[in-house]
Amino acid sequence: MSAPDFESRPRLVPGCRLNEKTRQPRVLLxxxxxxxxxxxxxxxxxxxxxxxxxxEIVTELQKLYSKAEPQKxxxxxxxxxxxxxQERALDFE
Amino acid sequence: xxxxxxxxxxLVAELTHRCPLHCVYCSNPLELTKRETELSRDIWARVxxxxxxxxxxxxxxxxGEPLARPDLVELVAAARAQGLYASLITSGLPLDxxxxxxxxxxxxxxxxxxxxxxxxxxxxxxxxxxxxxxxLRVADWVKKRRIGLTLNFVIHRQNxxxxxxxxxxxxxxxxxxxxxxxxxxxxxxxxxxxRLLPTxxxxxxxxxxxxxxxxxxxxxxxVEYVVPDYYAKYPKPCMGxxxxxxxxxxxxxxxxxxxxxxxxxxxxxxxxQSKSLGEIWQKSEAFQKYRGERWMPVPCRDCDRRTQDxxxxxxxxxxxxxxxxxxxxxxxxxxxxxxxxxxxxxxxRPALPIPAVAEWVYRANPK
Numbered sequence: 001m002s003a004p005d006f007e008s009r010p011r012l013v014p015g016c017r018l019n020e021k022t023r024q025p026r027v028l029l030x031x032x033x034x035x036x037x038x039x040x041x042x043x044x045x046x047x048x049x050x051x052x053x054x055x056e057i058v059t060e061l062q063k064l065y066s067k068a069e070p071q072k073x074x075x076x077x078x079x080x081x082x083x084x085x086q087e088r089a090l091d092f093e
Numbered sequence: 094x095x096x097x098x099x100x101x102x103x104l105v106a107e108l109t110h111r112c113p114l115h116c117v118y119c120s121n122p123l124e125l126t127k128r129e130t131e132l133s134r135d136i137w138a139r140v141x142x143x144x145x146x147x148x149x150x151x152x153x154x155x156x157g158e159p160l161a162r163p164d165l166v167e168l169v170a171a172a173r174a175q176g177l178y179a180s181l182i183t184s185g186l187p188l189d190x191x192x193x194x195x196x197x198x199x200x201x202x203x204x205x206x207x208x209x210x211x212x213x214x215x216x217x218x219x220x221x222x223x224x225x226x227x228x229l230r231v232a233d234w235v236k237k238r239r240i241g242l243t244l245n246f247v248i249h250r251q252n253x254x255x256x257x258x259x260x261x262x263x264x265x266x267x268x269x270x271x272x273x274x275x276x277x278x279x280x281x282x283x284x285x286x287x288r289l290l291p292t293x294x295x296x297x298x299x300x301x302x303x304x305x306x307x308x309x310x311x312x313x314x315x316v317e318y319v320v321p322d323y324y325a326k327y328p329k330p331c332m333g334x335x336x337x338x339x340x341x342x343x344x345x346x347x348x349x350x351x352x353x354x355x356x357x358x359x360x361x362x363x364x365x366q367s368k369s370l371g372e373i374w375q376k377s378e379a380f381q382k383y384r385g386e387r388w389m390p391v392p393c394r395d396c397d398r399r400t401q402d403x404x405x406x407x408x409x410x411x412x413x414x415x416x417x418x419x420x421x422x423x424x425x426x427x428x429x430x431x432x433x434x435x436x437x438x439x440x441x442r443p444a445l446p447i448p449a450v451a452e453w454v455y456r457a458n459p460k
């Protein structure tokens with residue numbers, strides 16, 4: 001992925017959603033595909049609502065995972081979002 | 094053994110075998126379920142609940158043509174009430190915007206729309222009815238609503254020449270996802286196989302076209318290409334393995350591990366009208382028969398690939414080698430490969446005549 005736009009707001013595309021909060025395991029559901037989520041991946045996906053900028057997601061997760069190296073958290077999130085975009089789970093608005 | 098049985102992930106809800114199309118490649122069984130034996134809405138609702146309890150995440154409402162069920166909206170609502178992701182696998186006939194809105198309102202997550210070609214004349218020939226124009230309309234309507242849209246182009250020798258046009262049509266419609274899926278040789282497609290299987294040259298050319306399409310559509314449209322497995326070296330991991338990930342419930346309530354299993358001799362399928370889905374998944378003879386590795390013949394039982402492809406497809410082994418317990422004849426490591434090579438040799442003979450339309454075996458409707 002070329003330099004990410006930290007001000008863009010990722011949003012899950014139509015047909016792509018989380019299963020209900022009461023269901024375990026938490027899963028990202030798409031046509032003919034399901035991704036099991038836990039910990040960081042779940043925290044990221046929950047913020048892909050078109051209201052959180054990439055920057056905000058990074059900042060919030062750096063706080064949540066304060067023991068992790070902040071630069072690594074940022075890189076991991078950017079990579080994860082890029083992959084989900086390529087898989088057509090989300091768009092950047 | 095029961096603690097080793099994984100949870101199923103997907104339920105294929107074959108609601109009816111009624112269908113306005115008569116596709117020459119239909120994968121429904123040659124013996125179609127009669128309308129009066131179709132399950133009621135209440136039983137389907139119960140089955141959906143049991144599926145969710147078992148861990149199923151997604152339900153595919155299919156058929157025949159699921160839109161032929163007047164209670165489809167209620168079934169979608171029932172699926173969502175159970176926390177299931179609801180997909181509709183459909184020809185788009187008969188559908189109007191009002192009914193589509195009702196389906197979306199009931200919580201439909203995704204609609205997969207079949208296309209028999211890129212052009213009206215040829216597409217309608219393969220469907221055996223006027224359908225193409227309606228499908229274009231449906232694609233348009235779905236795009237205006239916030240549900241997922243997949244276009245499913247059914248590919249075979251007679252329409253592979255239109256592949257670039259199909260790619261162009263996909264660009265024009267811009268769905269979330271497109272599946273270019275070669276016909277699989279079960280059901281009616283097995284009867285028509287000699288006319289459907291592509292030549293090697295066609296297949297190679299198609300791989301180029303699809304690769305280009307993937308590049309062009311990357312980041313916008315998810316592209317999937319399902320090639321005919323006869324041309325592969327190793328078999329497909331059919332259904333993700335027998336009784337591992339998928340349950341199929343037929344219109345009359347019989348539960349199968351896949352849509353073709355009714356061809357296998359000596360199989361007894363349990364029915365949701367007498368047993369719970371969970372009991373059937375875990376204990377039925379049909380589901381247990383090819384689970385795990387105990388049933389595997391040589392070379393599968395010692396092969397490193399057994400955890401990847403599970404020995405391939407049982408139904409294909411039966412259809413081609415007359416032995417459901419044999420290695421899938423597609424596998425180049427197995428004893429049956431010669432059968433597949435013979436079929437390919439026939440298709441790749443030079444100057445193969447194009448058959449007239451009158452030679453197709455068109456899918457009938459249940460009586």
